[in-house]
Amino acid sequence: MRRQKDTGDGAERELVSSELIERCKSGDEEAWREIVEATHRDVYTLCLRILGNPADAQEATQDVFLKVWRNLSSFRGDSMFSTWLYRVASNTAISKHRKRKRQRLNEAGVDDEVLAQVPASGSVESAAGAKIEVERLEEALALLPDGLREAVVLRDVYGLNIAEISAEQKISETAAKVRVHRGRKRLKEIMFPEDSGTETGER
Amino acid sequence: MRCEEVREVLPAHVKDGSDDLTVRRHLARCPECKAELARYESLMGGLRTLQMRSVDVPAGLFDQLLAIPERSSRLDSARHHVARHRKVYVGGGIAAVAIAGAAGAALWRSKARRPLTA
Numbered sequence: 619m620r621r622q623k624d625t626g627d628g629a630e631r632e633l634v635s636s637e638l639i640e641r642c643k644s645g646d647e648e649a650w651r652e653i654v655e656a657t658h659r660d661v662y663t664l665c666l667r668i669l670g671n672p673a674d675a676q677e678a679t680q681d682v683f684l685k686v687w688r689n690l691s692s693f694r695g696d697s698m699f700s701t702w703l704y705r706v707a708s709n710t711a712i713s714k715h716r717k718r719k720r721q722r723l724n725e726a727g728v729d730d731e732v733l734a735q736v737p738a739s740g741s742v743e744s745a746a747g748a749k750i751e752v753e754r755l756e757e758a759l760a761l762l763p764d765g766l767r768e769a770v771v772l773r774d775v776y777g778l779n780i781a782e783i784s785a786e787q788k789i790s791e792t793a794a795k796v797r798v799h800r801g802r803k804r805l806k807e808i809m810f811p812e813d814s815g816t817e818t819g820e821r
Numbered sequence: 822m823r824c825e826e827v828r829e830v831l832p833a834h835v836k837d838g839s840d841d842l843t844v845r846r847h848l849a850r851c852p853e854c855k856a857e858l859a860r861y862e863s864l865m866g867g868l869r870t871l872q873m874r875s876v877d878v879p880a881g882l883f884d885q886l887l888a889i890p891e892r893s894s895r896l897d898s899a900r901h902h903v904a905r906h907r908k909v910y911v912g913g914g915i916a917a918v919a920i921a922g923a924a925g926a927a928l929w930r931s932k933a934r935r936p937l938t939a
Contacts, residue, residue: 647890679886683886684892755868774869775868775871776872799833806860
């Protein structure tokens with residue numbers, strides 16, 4: 619998970635200082651503004667990637683910051699603020715899925731209708747070392763079923779391990795592993811549809 | 822080892838590698854499966870770059886977030902108000918039901934006492 623900001627020189631630093639957090643705890647509104655300013659883009663981005671649509675992501679982001687504001691006094695600084703913040707964000711976004719129980723694609727697969735919405739892959743080379751267009755990758759992620767998208771985003775974008783994903787999704791580690799596996803496979807099929815036919819050779 | 826079997830394990834192999842010698846041996850000899858692995862590697866590379874890429878936030882979101890301390894205190898005072906006045910509200914509700922019941926009964930009795938004119 620993105621826990622620090624890359625400073626550009628290879629070094630990384632915490633996005634929000636402990637001094638800023640202390641000021642915020644004592645009710646300093648300017649400190650709250652600075653915290654929001656430094657983190658809201660990343661939180662919204664995480665929510666959008668997990669939830670797959672802007673309206674839900676906007677609502678989830680507000681819920682996240684409301685929780686942060688209310689629980690800031692209990693943040694002791696044992697862990698990094700950004701780690702704690704992103705944990706709150708992924709929890710909030712994932713439980714939003716459960717609550718709304720929106721009818722979406724089930725994990726059995728991406729159906730043909732949805733696959734047909736994916737832009738043609740002409741601009742993406744399918745050879746080794748092919749460059750992936752990030753905009754298209756974001757679109758493809760949004761097409762994955764909820765559980766698979768959550769798992770792939772947490773594992774492959776934010777670098778959580780399987781145990782952490784199983785805790786976030788409240789599923790077994792085996793189920794989390796299966797979701798990551800299926801999610802990568804679906805994503806590959808969406809991004810490289812012309813290559814998804816399997817050769818049947820034996821070597 | 823068949824290509825289908827190798828392709829089944831590639832989504833896991835791409836990140837963590839595989840200790841399975843037969844998979845590695847197959848990949849060394851099969852250009853199609855090697856190309857498939859390269860696609861997964863591109864995909865993983867693309868996903869990794871997303872971590873450092875933020876999307877544009879909707880207009881108005883920043884202001885909504887700035888207003889959270891105020892919104893939170895409004896919610897809290899509303900909640901305290903409801904908790905403090907719960908007894909009054911419940912009592913008032915019971916009284917309202919009792920009054921409505923009494924009025925209904927009185928109306929029913931007055932109708933029942935009226936002589937039949939048919």
